[in-house]
Amino acid sequence: MPRQEDATQLLDRLANDPQYDLAETLRAIIGWLRPPDPDNIAPVIARIEDLVLALGDRPELREHLRDRLEQGLEDARHLTLYTGIGLFSRKGFFREAAELLYERINPRPMDRADLRDVLYHVFHDPKDAIWVARLPDDAWSRLLQALGCLSGEHPGVLQRAREEALYALEMLSIWIAAEELEPELLRLDPSIAERNSAFVAQEREISAYVRDYRLWLEDPDYERVDDRHARVLLEQCKEQIDRLRRRAITHGNSLSLTHLMERLDQTLARIHKLLDLLEPNSGDEPRQAAVGVFRDLVTISARSHGVRALWQDNIRLVSRSVTQHVSDTGEHYITRDRSEYFQMLRSGAGAGLIIAVMALIKIQVEALGLSEGWNTLWVSLNYGLGFVLIHILHFTVATKQPAMTAARLAAAIEETERGTADPSKLADLLMRVGRSQFAAVLGNVGVALPTAILIGLFASSLFSAPVLSSHEIDYLMDSLRPIMGLALFFAAIAGVWLFVSGLIAGFFDNRCAYLDLPGRLREHPLLRRLLPEASRHRLADWIGYNYGALIGNFLFGVLLGVTGFVGYLLNLPLDIQHVAFASANLGYVTASEAPGLLLFGLFLVFVLLIGAVNLWVSFGLALYVALRARGVRMGAFGRVFRAYGRHLRKRPREFLFPPRTAPTSDGGPGDETDAR
Structure with missing residues (x-):
């Protein structure tokens, strides 16, 4: 249809052609109104005004058009x-x-007698949803009144x-x-x-x-x-x-x-x-x-x-069913006061101790010269079983937090949009999330690095040889370089796997609750014969509480282990970099070939950059999915970040170190009289 047609020509065409019924009349009008750019509704509003004026100048044509539309609507x-x-x-x-x-x-x-089909026929362009939603109600009201659809006559x-x-x-x-x-x-x-x-x-x-x-x-x-x-x-x-x-x-x-x-x-x-x-x-x-x-x-x-809208709606439902459990779990990764903060620090330190040993096992496995398949198997088992052990001992891997805490933050933002929270409380939550992740990172890196140095020095003294060969030292040092060694790219891959592992844990936690797995285990015929009732109930409760975390941690390790193998199959430079393992590797390099203080400090900065990428990629992906799953608007972020800035200016120490007691219910600080 020519775009140069004005309102008068449109009305002449509608009046003179007897083939125009309800469906075709509305299709012609909407086709004339449809803008070239669905995001720009100014031409639509201008054309509505032109059409209203043209109908006002020709009352006999307006009545004819109204009778046609009303007859179609009545039938x-x-x-x-x-x-x-x-x-x-x-x-x-x-x-x-x-x-x-x-x-x-x-x-x-x-079916021209069915208004659903008529509507589908009239608004046949998928982009119609954009400009129709943007067009204000008063513009639609003027159009419908001009056509007589709201006259009530x-x-x-x-x-x-x-x-x-x-x-x-x-x-x-x-x-x-x-x-x-x-x-x-x-x-x-x-x-x-x-x-x-x-x-x-x-x-x-x-x-x-x-x-x-x-x-x-x-x-x-x-x-x-x-x-x-x-x-x-x-x-x-x-x-x-x-x-x-x-x-x-x-x-x-x-x-x-x-x-x-x-x-x-x-x-x-x-x-x-x-x-x-x-x-x-x-x-x-x-x-x-x-x-x-x-x-x-x-x-x-x-x-x-099209199928796209249906796909988007159902993906949102799947995401919500998974992230609901992740959000509930994420509350446990957020510290509120000093006791919880130091507990998170101790938990991160315990994980750093185990990760230092896991990093050494990985180095020794790769030194065996196994085939790519066998090397991948043992490295994956080392990662997976190590992360499971960390969870069983109630330790914390810092980069596991974002996938959980992001869902919790999205839930709080959703509450804000519904009017049951406020930006100040969200800013306080954001402060606690960042502080908790800092404590876990500090625990991981602060223990993994010196533990690796001590293990390396002890092994060198025991075997009269450094724990790493010169080739291994060069390889590990190069792998820590942010750009030339692709360390930040590999850290982003690890961040993606961290995000995926959070979804996996949420899925299996949800599945465990849906199937009532603890109840099934308590009454399982085989377990009833093998275990007494008290032991059976304790086992069922433990599995019910840890089911998703165990599977998520193990599969996270498998994902880390197989990344290099996928790169080998595709002939691509694929690998992973994780902040805790990178700090342990730096420790073993330091124990094997003591670098200068400046070089050590430089590579420590590289390790922290790896950690930042791990955290922000996993947190960003998790927050995006959680927000989309909950249908939350993005407009709240400006108010939240302004409140966060005010909070930071008033209590800058709380950015990295918590108050002695948890904040009060109104979002204010707790008792800080002994905070010195």
């Missing part, structure tokens, strides 16, 4: 518009994706719309009531099957509301029941869904359960929208509600033209 089916668009399907992701792909290849013919259209909205309202309410019989929900909370549950109560109230509303339509003098009690019950349903989400963290989640609860949320929101539409009071509020619903439906319909 069309509205139900699927309210119950089909914007609500997750009960078919599941894979079946729905297959159907969407088939529709792209062999689309079914459009055609009683048949209003009657049809009300009847369809009432029927949709009743059907959606029944869907919610029926969901309480879902086994997934009953597993989380068997009490929802009680006769007086909120799900069933809202259906009864909505049914009474619909019945009274229809009687009121027949007799305007009939005293109609308002929707206030129905909205209260809908809020109770929302609260019940929130409780189920919290229970899912401890009882286990699944994609189908997350999908179900998201669908319940969508259905409740749609019922609220329909109640807004059905508000019979005169004034601007019903019209504003109609414009808002129209824009929402158009945006969702435009997004549904």
